[in-house]
Amino acid sequence: MEQAFKRTQILTNHLLQSSPSSQTLSSNACLSYSRPELSENYAFDIKDMRKLIDRHNLEERDWLFGLMKQSKLFNPKVRGGKVFVSPDYNQSMEQQREMTLKRIEYLLEKGAFKGWLTEKGEDIEMRKFAGFEVCSIYDHSLFTKLGVHFFLWxxxxxxxxxxxHHDKWLMDTENYSIKGCFAMTELGHGSNVRGLETVTTYDSNTGEFVINTPCESAQKYWIGGAANHATHTVVFSQLHINGTNQGVHAFIVQIRDADGNICPNIRIVDCGHKIGLNGVDNGRIWFDNVRVPRENLLNSVADVSPDGKYLSSIENPDQRFAAFMAPLTVGRVNIAISSVYQSK
Incomplete structure (x- = not known):
């Protein structure tokens, strides 16, 4: 009882204390804050530090940052021309997705992606990596959507x-005449590629592959770009030829027409909101015996003849799978590199 009385007295004293002074806060140090890089001395050369951190393609990076600073899509408010305004996370999911696409279209118009897929050599690869880093530093939704289109698809x-395939698809991909996504991950198996359940068979009468989602766990899941914008996808599927499973292969499938309508025998559902990455339209995809031409098999490792014979110079299934998956290593490297981008 005595403790309760003491507590009541303490609370009463708090309530009886005079209200805070209404004097101005203009002298408060917080209100005159300036960024350390503007107010503190440093004993090193900023240009040397930049070379150490960014290492390559500095002029291309500055050019791309300049494009962003010039556009209201990236820099809607001015902070002394020094600091970008962060993406507006108060926008709806739909607004963020459309903003990401508008930013891509703006950079495309300015020539930011020229040669990314149609030119070869170390110079273009390094320029591409530099461009991705600039986009990642600004907005990870932009980086992710570009990565799915250019690196994965x-x-x-x-x-x-x-x-x-190169002649037919790469130029249209580079100029965004088509928008690609990458349908590997499934609900039941994640990215365990050998365990994927989507099944493809070959119809020698028509010269077509038939792609099917046999069960709910085989739905393609969390596919970036699928929910709204992608027109085509690369589907990873078990290839069955004459009753024999030849393992996982990749097929080009159109999922939307030029007007954005979902193609027949394909079902797509939006994955919905994500924390901090609503500018990417992730979706789920089902295939109901979708037919594609024989030429849509990506056949650098194995092929199927017009009469339905399976052809590969690598007879061992394990070695064939390893050869097939080797190019995906760059994707794993990019995931690690993106953490470095964010730390900058």
């Missing part, structure tokens, strides 16, 4: 496909 065409 575009990379699959480059490394899993052969010349006729």
């Amino acid at each position: 575009g990379g699959a065409i480059q490394f899993f496909g052969t010349k006729h």
